[in-house]
Amino acid sequence: MTSRIQNYFIIYLNPMVTSITFSLIILLTIPFLLFAVFFSTVAISSPINTTPHILTQDNTTVLIDTVDKTHQGFMGDFQRALTKERVWDTKTYKNTKNLLQSVKTDTNTTSSNISNNHSMQAANIIFNNIALLKEQYDAIEIFDFITVLLTQNDTKTANELFSIITNEGDRTLISNAAYLFAVYDFNKGHWDKTLELLTGIMNDLPDNHYNHALLMNGMSLQKTNKHRESIPYYTKVTINSKYYNAARLNMAIANIRQGWWTDGHILIQSLISASNTSKNNEVVDRLYLTLGYSYLKQEYYRNSRDTFRNIHVNSIYASQGILGIALTAANQKDYIGALTNIRYLKEKKTTELSIDESYLLTPYFYEKLGQSITASTGYLEAINYYQKRISDIEVILESEISFDSLRSSNTNTHFITIHNNQIMFSEQFPEYFLADYEKLKSYQKIINMIDDKALTDKYHILKKQYESIFKSCIHNALNRRITELNSYMNQSRFGLARLYDNNLAETP
Secondary structure (H helix, E strand, C coil), X not given: CCHHHHHHHHHHHHHHHCCHHHHHHHCCCCCCCCCCCCCCCCCCCCXXXXXXXXXXXXXXXXXXXXXXXXXXXXXXHHHHXXXXXXXXXXXXXXXXXXXXXXXXXXXXXXXXXXXXXXXXXXXXXXXXXXXXXXXXXXXXXXXXXXXXXXXXXXXXXXXXXXXXHHHHCCHHHHHHHHHHHHHHHHHCCCHHHHHHHHCXXXXXXXXXXXXXXXXXXXXXXXXXXXXXXXXXXXXXXXXXXXXXXXXXXXXXXXXXXXXXXXHHHHHHXXXXXXXXXXXXXXXXXXXXXXXXXXXXXXXXXXXXXXXXXXXXXXXXXXXXXXXXXXXXXXXXXXXXXXXXXXXXXXXXXXXXXHHHHHHHHHHHHHHHCCCHHHXXXXXXXXXXXXXXXXXXXXXXXXXXXXXXXXXXXXXXXXXXXXXXXXXXXXXXXXXXXXXXXXXXXXXXXXXXXXXXXXXXXXXXXXHHHHHHHHHHHHHHHHHHHHHHHHHHHXXXXXXXXXXXXXXXXXXX
């Protein structure tokens, strides 16, 4: 299973299992724990203020959508400039088969432009032959051309073709073209537009696209909180489809969100048992993590604990799984077991959120075991730890944060690392935002070859707009982590004060 397929359920499940503080509050019912927050028009004609500032999630979404539309508009100007300056061969073709062969053959490399989906040259070859495509809009190759154009964000040229297909083409042609645009809008997070494009076209699609369309339809409904309506679409995804596992898991989540816990658990357990899933450890570990926290929330502590134990020790989900074991043990009043797991977590010395939380939980579990002196020492250690973490992040906030300084934690996750601080980037900006910014940066050498000051200015302004949003989102994420750390530090102080007030501790 590819990482892209995995993302179809990882994206949706993130809110389900990442709020460990919620688990600490609700499931452990620790009286002194405070609730930390977990869940946050740029014109191209003039420069924008690039100083990072705090954005709300709604503002971020608006700005990202705006810069995306600006990017699409820029691509039309870029295409025309490439042709005018004859940056590449501007040859025109008499039939779509020869055109496709040219598009597939990159003159600079041996790779396929359609396969790597990063070649602006391929998109420009198509742009230069738009007259041919408008005449031969019903050629089977038309779908390859639309795919390349959409990949490069050239929606203007792609929509010109789609308009002709919609007005002149037959039902099957229209449906298959609409599917490509639905994929584009789905990846952009345009849920209502995705649903609109998929309406009435699914039965005209080949099997693979049909199953993909069902999955996108179901997820788009879930993203708009229509969980019950999503289930029939997931049910139709065939068992031999590569989208089957994602559909079943999202159906399980839809059941759980409606309170149908048993049905949801059965679906997840069946996926874990499936042979095509068990070959991929990370997929299985993700399933175990989801199931474990679901059991925990329902107070099925033994089931939860046993489920967490199945997560591989080297998994990217290992820390969350270990924390889950500690939480279930505490709910079972097994504070020795809880302490054993939380101390193991604490020794990892990383900046994952679960590691930060381990410093608060360690003294709490000692307190529950009646070891008040050790608990008070632990609370002091936690206070010092959180103070240093906050200070370190404040230094980062004062420094220049560049896109190139980011490091992806894993290709199958939505986490990035900023100066050794792991954050969940999908909470700040969608995946396509980073991908489109990378594409824009890759045009720099080509822009330098074009003698067009107006276009060059637009390019640099657009790039600054991306960078401004990027920096603001990163600042949001780091400030959110500071808020969480301050909460944990205050809770540590409260725990220490309570020990002294109850005359349970001596000064270490």
